[in-house]
Amino acid sequence: MGSPEQGDPAFARVSRKEALERHLVLKDGMVFSGEPLGADTDGFGEVVFNTGMTGYQEILTDPSYAGQMVLLTYPLIGNYGINDDDFESDRVQPTALIVREACKSPSNWRSRKTLDKFLCERGVPGIQGVDTRSIAKHIRSAGVTMGMVTSRSVADAQDFLHSVQDYGEQNFVEQVSTSAPYAWGPAGREDLDEPVADYKHKVAVIDCGLKFNILRRLAALSCRSIVLPQSVTAEEVLGWKPDGVLLSPGPGDPVLLGGVMETVRGLFGKVPIFGICLGNQMVAHAIGGKTFKLKFGHRGSNHPVKDLVSGKTTITSQNHGYAVDPSSLVGTGAEVTQVNLNDGTVEGLRHEAYGVISIQYHPEAAPGPWDSRPYFEEFVQRIERAGA
Amino acid sequence: MRKVLVIGSGPIVIGQAAEFDYAGSQACRSLREEGLEVVLINSNPATIMTDLETADRVYIEPLTVEFCERVIAQERPDGLLASLGGQTGLNLATQLAEAGILEDYNVKLLGTSLNTIRLAEDREEFRTLMREIREPVPESWIVESEEQLQELIPRVPYPCIVRPAYTLGGTGGGVASSPDDLWDIGRLGLQLSMRRQVLVERSLLGWKEIEYEVMRDSADNCITICNMENFDPMGVHTGDSIVIAPSQTLSDVEYHILRSASLKIIRALGVEGGCNVQLAVNPNSFDYYVIEVNPRVSRSSALASKATGYPIARVSAKIAIGKTLDEIENAVTKTTKACFEPALDYCVVKIPRWPFDKFTSGDRRLGTQMKATGEVMAIDRTFEGALMKAVRGLEVDTDTLHDPKFSAMDDDDLAEAVRVATDDRLWAICEALRRDWGVQRVRELCRVDPWFLERVEALAKGATVPPAMGFKMVDTCAGEFESKTPYYYSSPDTEDDFVSDTSKPAILVLGSGPIRIGQGIEFDYSCVHCAWELRELGYRSVILNNNPETVSTDFDTADALYFDPVTKEDALHVATHEGVTGVMLQFGGQTAINLADSLESSGLPVMGTSPAAIRAAEDRDLFEQLLTKLEIPKPPGRGVTSADEAVAVARDIGYPVLVRPSFVLGGRAMEIVWNESDLRSYMSAATRASGRAPVLVDRYIIGKEAEVDVISDGVDTLVPGIMEHVERAGVHSGDSMAVYPAVSLTVEEQRQMVRSACLIARELGVKGLMNIQFVVEDGVVYVLEVNPRASRTVPYLSKVTGLPMVKIATRCALGMSLDAQGYRSGVWDPERSEVSEFGLNDSVLSPPDPGLFAVKAPVFSFQKLTLVEPTLGPEMKSTGEVLGIDHSYPSALMKAMLGAGMRFPESGTALITVSNDDKERSVGIARELVAHGFRILATAGTHAHLSKNLIQSQAVSRISEGEDNVLTRVRSGEVSLLINTPSPDRSAEAEAMRIRRVCVESGIPCLTAIDTAEAFIVSLKARRDKARVHCKALDDYFPRVARKNTAAATAIPTES
Ligand SMILES: Nc1ncnc2c1ncn2[C@@H]1O[C@H](COP(=O)(O)OP(=O)(O)O)[C@@H](O)[C@H]1O
Ligand SMILES: Nc1ncnc2c1ncn2[C@@H]1O[C@H](COP(=O)(O)OP(=O)(O)O)[C@@H](O)[C@H]1O
C-alpha cells in the first residue's frame, strides 16, 4: 500500500510540470496547499503529528507509521540530511511526509543526501510549505482523520478518501512484518545457521513492525535475536528454544491481530516476555483486557511517564494511537506499572504469574531520549532469573 | 521551612545582567506561592526583585559577607537560596558557609549543595569528577601559583586556553597563542580567580559549541529544557555568540549522546534545580568534550526560559524547597506538569548587543571573555525570519545584513574581518558571501557551520523573508496541548493562535529593547510597573519587547506578551491586532520615545505626554524658546551644523565648551572641548554619529549637578525628591554618584529646582514622568536637559521615597489627576507621607527631611572592555548601579562604594597624580589618607604641591623618565589605590591613560574625579566607625510609606 495508484487507474502518475502545487486534503473537508516534496505520486493514510525536534530519518523508517501520513511540527526538517546509519527498517514506512520547510542544503558529517532526494528514491510523496502548526492544532481538536497528499483536484481526492477503508480497518502488520526468520547478534544481522559470535541469551522477537534499534539494544546486552514473522505460532516460537520473547511495536488497531494474540497466550508462563508498544497492547488483549483509540495519539520525544514502582518519572519517546483501558484489566492479574503524567493513560503492565512485563512507549528510543534503556536490562535480568 | 533569604546578583555588569532580576523575581514569587516568607538582599535598586511587592522584607545593602551576616542575624531565616543570584550569589553563599555563618545561625542552604557548587566551579575537582564518570574533558593543566605558571609555559601546545575558576563571563580568561601571552593572561587570571586557580587547556577553537539547559530535583528526576547551538564556534564566549535554539545541525543520535551526557553530569554533581552544561562538539565525528557546568540559573537559562516558555527560575525555586518536577504544574499550559521537555515549533535566534557604538576606542575582537552588555532574542518559523528580526531589534542603525563598511573593503581586509570574531562579523560574512566566495571558503575562515552560512548566503544574494501575517503562540508543546498563556510572536503564516479578549480596553506598553550602556534594566523596571498598574486598573496590558533577560518579557507580567522587535512596524502590527486604545511610550526609554511621532502619525494614540510636547522637550530650539518664555536659565549655547559655525559659537560663549549631537542617549559622542583645534576635529567626527540632527555647542558650566524626576498630570506636578550629584557637572548623570536628599545644595537652589520643574511640566503639559537635570553655578540653577520620560533614577527614587512613581505616572498618563490620586503639587515628604509645598509656597522654609540618605553609585565593567578609557566624562560608561542607604550621609556613601565593589584598603600605598585644577583639593585628601595610615606616592607636580603643604609623599618619575616609574610601581603590586584626574596636558594624559588601564586590569581601585576622591575619604571614615552603619530593611526606614506603597486604590479612570 502507500501510494494508491496501484489498482486504481484513476490515479495515474502526475508529471513534475503539473506538480507545482500540492494539496493535503483531509477527509473531514480541510484542505491545505503547499509545494511538492519527494516523489510525484499521491499518498493517503491517517494523518498524525509528531512533536519531536530531531529524528525524521528514524520516524520515516519506523514501521509503526505504516498507513499513516506523518506531520512533523518542528518547522525546519532535513537540516542534517539523511545518513547511512539511522535506519529503523529497510523501507520508508509512512505514506507521506508533511513539513513546513524541507532543507535543501543539509549540514552534518554523516549526511549523504537531502530529504527530498531520499523520498524521491523511495517513491514516497510529501508536501512542504504548509502551516504545520495549524494542521496539528486541527488534528488536536478534531482528532486524527484520513487524508491525502495529492497534486490532483481536491474533489477527486475527497471522492477517493470516501471510497477507501479507514486506517483502523486495515491490517498493516501483515505488510510490515518480516516474511522469513532472521537473526541479529552483537555483530549485527546474521544468517540463522551461521556460527554466531558468542552471546549470552537468545531472544525470540515476534516482528509486528520491528524497529532495528530494539535489536541493537538487545545485542548491546549480548542477546542474540531471532526475528520471527507475525504469523508464527507459539509452538514454532518455543521450537527456537528462546530464553525470552520480545513482542515488537507495530502499526494499526491491535484488535485485528487475533492470530498474534493467540500466539502470545500460548507463551504465557513459558518464557519471560517483554512487550513494547503494540506488544503492550497485545499483552493486554491476550489476558482479556481491552484497548481504545486515542483522539490524536502520543507521538514525540518529550512525554513524561511515571514508574509507579520506582516512583521516578522519565521522559520517553512515544508513537502510539491506541492505549490500554485500565478498567478492563480488573481481575486479569495484571497490574499497571507506569502511567503517563500528562493524561494518566497506561504506559506499562506487569503480570508476574505469566512472567510478562510490557511498556507502551519506546525504550529503544530512536528517535528520542535514552532514559528508558534500563527496561531492556530489567528484561534480561528476568531472563537470567528464569534461567537460574 | 518558614522563612527564606534570597541573595540577588547585585549591580549589572557585563556577564551578569538583568537576567538575574528576572530569575530572582520569579523565584521570590514562586516561594511566596508556597506560603514562605521571603527576605531579600540585593544592592541593585533598579530591580523588580527589590520591590516591596516581590519580597516580604527587602534589604538594599552591599552584597558582602558582613552585611549578609547582619541580615541573617536580624531575620533568622531557615533557608538560604543563592543559586538565583548568579556567580555573585553562589560565591557569597560559599563564603558565608566557609565563615561558619550558616552553621552558627543554622541556616540551610537550599537547592544545590555547597559540595556540588565546589565540584562544578573548581576546575580541578570538576575535571577529576568528569574522569571518574568517564565524560571527556580536554587535556588541561591546573595552575595555582606564578611559579607553576612559569614552569608550565614551555610544556603546553599553543594556542591554548586560559580559564580562571570561580569567575564569570570568562573574566581573566583568554586564548594564549604564545608563551608571553600565557604568562600575561595566566597571571591576570590568577589574580581574578576567587581561588587563585586557573585552568590551562588544550584549544578546541573551531569546534561546535553546544549548550544544554537541564533540571534535576531531589528525587533525581532529570529533564532538559532545551539545547542551543552557537553560530560562532568554540573560542567566542557563549555570551558573545549568536545563539540558535534548538540545535539545527545535530542528528537525533548526536542530540541524545549530548543530552545523556548532560543528565549523567548533573546526576554525578547532584545539582538540585536548573543547570547549564556547555559542550564542544567535533564537527566531523561523534567526539565531544565537556567544557563547563554552571550549577545555577544563568544567562543561558533566562534565554532558554524565554525561548521555550519554560519558567526555569520558578521551577528551580520550588525544587530548592523540596518539590519534585512531577508535582509542579506547567505554568504555561496549566494542563500539564513541569516534568516534560518543551517541544518547539519555531526557531529562536539570540544576538548579543555590544557597547562598541559608544566605546569606539574599545577592542572589538571577541574571545573567551564576554563583552556584550545585553542581547536581543527573536522567534520565527524560519531561521532567516528569526535572524532578520533579531537584526532589526538590535537598534544598530541597520535592519539589513548589508554594511557599507565591509562592501568598501578589499578582499584581504574582508578575509581578515571574516576570520577574526568581532561584534559585526555577521555583516562581514554576509559581504563575503555576496562576493561569491562560497560557503566553503568562508567556512574555512570563520569556522561557522555551513548550515548557517548557506542561509546567510541566500539572504546576502537578495532572498527576502516573507512579511509577518498572524501571530503564533509559544506554548512549550508545539500545539499538542491547549495552552492558556498569551505569549506570541509574529509569523508569516496566516493562521493565527491569537485569542482576543474584548472584555476590556487594551493598551500597548513598548519595552526598551536590548540592554546597552545608557539604557539598562531601569527602563524595564518602569515598563513592568506600568503593565502591572494597567492590569490593576482593569485594562488588558500588552507588552512588546525583544529582550530575553527581562521581567517585562516574563510570560505572566502582562495580559499579553509579544516577543518581537520594538520598531514602528512591529508596534503597529501588534496594536492593530490587539485593537489597542493607545500606546505607552514614556517607560521604554529612548527606544520607545523615539517612535512617538511616527506612531501618532500612523494613527496610534500616544497615552500621556503628547508627541508634540516630547518634541518640544527634545528639540533644542523649541526647548530654548520654552525656557526663555518661562525665564528659566540654561547654559548659553547653540545648535550648529558646520565646524565654522561651531568655532564662532564657542568664541562668543567662551571655552571650555561641551559639544554633542542632539537626539542621543547616554551622552554618546559628547565631549568637553578646551580649544579650537579640538573643536574642529570633533566636528568632523561627530557630524557622522549624529545623522540629521545638528551638533549642540554649550558653555561647559563647572558646577554642582542635580536632577529630579517628577510626575505631572499636566497641571499639578509632584516632585518625589531632589538628587544631588557627588561629581560636578561634566560627569554623565549616569556615571556620577547621586545622593537623595541633597546634602550641599542651598535651600534657595533647591527651591529654584522645584519651581522650574513645575513650570516646565505645566508648560509642556507633561502627563506622566519627566526627568530634569540641572547644573548650579554661583547660586544660579541652569537646566541642562529635560527627558520627557521615565529615567534611570525612577526605580531608585521610588524605593527611597516609598512613592509608587510609575503607578502614579501611569494613572496620570491615562488622564487621572494627581488630586484624584491623593497627591498635589510639591515635594514628597516620606517621613510624614504627605506632600510639602516647599518651593511653591515661600512660607515653607526648608525641603522635607526624609530621615535617610540614599547614595547611588555607578558600576563599570572596564575589566571586560580592554582599551576603554576608565575616566569619567560626559559620555556614559557605567553598566549598572548600586544603592547605599543609611541614616547618615557618610554611612550611605560608604555602603554605596562598598556595594560598587570598592575594597577599602585599610592601609597601604595611594598613588596621587592630579591635574592642576585639582591640586588644591588633593591636599585635604592626602592629609586624610596619611591620617588613615596610607603611604603616598605622587608624581612630580602633585608631590611638590603636597610638600608645600607639609604632607609626606614620595615622588615617582613619569613613565618616560626612567626605569623606576609610576607604571613599574603599579605593576609591582605596591599601589593599593589610585587617585588620578585627567588634565588637558596631552602628554601627561597619555601616560595617565596607561596607568589607569593597568590599575583597572589588576583590580586596583581607580578614582578619576576629585569629587569621587573626597567622597572616598568621607566613606573611609564611616568605614571605621561601625556604630553608625546600620543594616535595615527598606520599610523599616518609614513604615508608614510601606503601607501606602502597597495599598492600591483601584478604579477605572476616566479616559483621557
Ligand atoms: N578548550 C577550549 N578551546 C577553545 N575555546 C574554549 C575552550 N574552553 C572554553 N572555551 C571558550 O571560552 C568560553 C568561556 O569559557 P567558560 O569556561 O564557559 O567561561 P565562563 O565560566 O565565563 O562561561 C566558552 O564559551 C568557549 O567558547
Ligand atoms: N553645559 C553643560 N555644562 C556642564 N556639564 C554639562 C553641560 N551639558 C551637559 N553636561 C554634562 O554632560 C552630561 C550628559 O549630558 P546630558 O544632556 O544629560 O546627556 P544625556 O542625554 O546623555 O543624558 C550631564 O549629565 C552633565 O554632567
Ligand SMILES: [Mg+2]
Ligand atoms: Mg560558560
Ligand SMILES: [Mg+2]
Ligand atoms: Mg542626562
